[in-house]
Amino acid sequence: MKQALTIAGFDSNGSAGLAADLHSFYAAGIYGHGVLTGVVAENATTITASTTMSPSFIKEEFDDLAEFHITAAKTGMLANSDIIKTVADCYSKATFGPLVVDPVIITKRHNRLLSNDAFANFCHQLIPLATVLTPNFTEAEELLNHDFNNQDDIITGAHQLQAMGAQNVVIKGSHDHNQPLIHNYVLLADGTDFWMDNRFVKTNKVNGAGDSFSAIITAELAKGQPVAKAIKRANQFVDVAIHHPLAVGQNFGPINHWAGEKSFTNDSDSIDG
Numbered sequence: 001m002k003q004a005l006t007i008a009g010f011d012s013n014g015s016a017g018l019a020a021d022l023h024s025f026y027a028a029g030i031y032g033h034g035v036l037t038g039v040v041a042e043n044a045t046t047i048t049a050s051t052t053m054s055p056s057f058i059k060e061e062f063d064d065l066a067e068f069h070i071t072a073a074k075t076g077m078l079a080n081s082d083i084i085k086t087v088a089d090c091y092s093k094a095t096f097g098p099l100v101v102d103p104v105i106i107t108k109r110h111n112r113l114l115s116n117d118a119f120a121n122f123c124h125q126l127i128p129l130a131t132v133l134t135p136n137f138t139e140a141e142e143l144l145n146h147d148f149n150n151q152d153d154i155i156t157g158a159h160q161l162q163a164m165g166a167q168n169v170v171i172k173g174s175h176d177h178n179q180p181l182i183h184n185y186v187l188l189a190d191g192t193d194f195w196m197d198n199r200f201v202k203t204n205k206v207n208g209a210g211d212s213f214s215a216i217i218t219a220e221l222a223k224g225q226p227v228a229k230a231i232k233r234a235n236q237f238v239d240v241a242i243h244h245p246l247a248v249g250q251n252f253g254p255i256n257h258w259a260g261e262k263s264f265t266n267d268s269d270s271i272d273g
Ligand SMILES: Nc1ncnc2c1ncn2[C@@H]1O[C@H](COP(=O)(O)OP(=O)(O)OP(=O)(O)O)[C@@H](O)[C@H]1O
Pocket: 016, 104, 106, 107, 108, 135, 136, 172, 173, 175, 182, 184, 198, 199, 200, 201, 202, 203, 206, 207, 208, 209, 210, 211, 212, 213, 238, 239, 242
């Protein structure tokens, strides 16, 4: 059985974070393990309280997973410098395969999940471990400390993130202004690149879209798929999962992992390598 690991926070409403990652692993046919970094008390709209695990507890979780044959992992909410340092140390000593780093900095509803003083540690200790780095538009701007005004800025930004140590970079497209298309940019380790353009869907059922995107990349890497194929598969999964909203949550809510799962069986041959 192929096995993957998520190193992330638990969101009490189940739509994002570790829960979304485990839903995604299951949908991709992968057994999922979890190193819990923290817990957020969160309804579908906002976070009301949060707490983090101690570095010693996180280390214990890593130690206990050493006996499992994990072939890819991802990070989500890491919250602070101590946790980043612990995760980077533990991951470097483990043999868990490629690492997808999703810079969970701020939620869609503007709650910060990474403290401002942790940015330097994130950039110096975690980004160099990333097989794939998956910032959204705003997170990429924050990591690089400058705004993107056009597509050339995004391309330059991805190269800068690669120069910081990430092998492959996906900058997810902005969708703040309801443009008809979301332009996701992919820069691969060998310098080749491509855009994935998705039709914008007017819906509030998008909680956990970014977490699930990085989780499906992780699941596909755990299966041994090439990076470009894993990224395209994840994009297709999330796109289908957003187009088939679930009746969960009064207003905001999760993407539909069951619909995403069907995209694996229906279109398993339609993604180019
Ligand atoms: N309203 C939407 N319509 C169509 N596709 C969407 C929509 N929202 C998100 N997506 C797709 O989902 C992908 C990941 O979502 P998003 O950009 O929201 O990531 P994120 O901001 O990192 O998410 P998260 O809030 O989970 O951290 C996007 O690249 C985009 O292709």
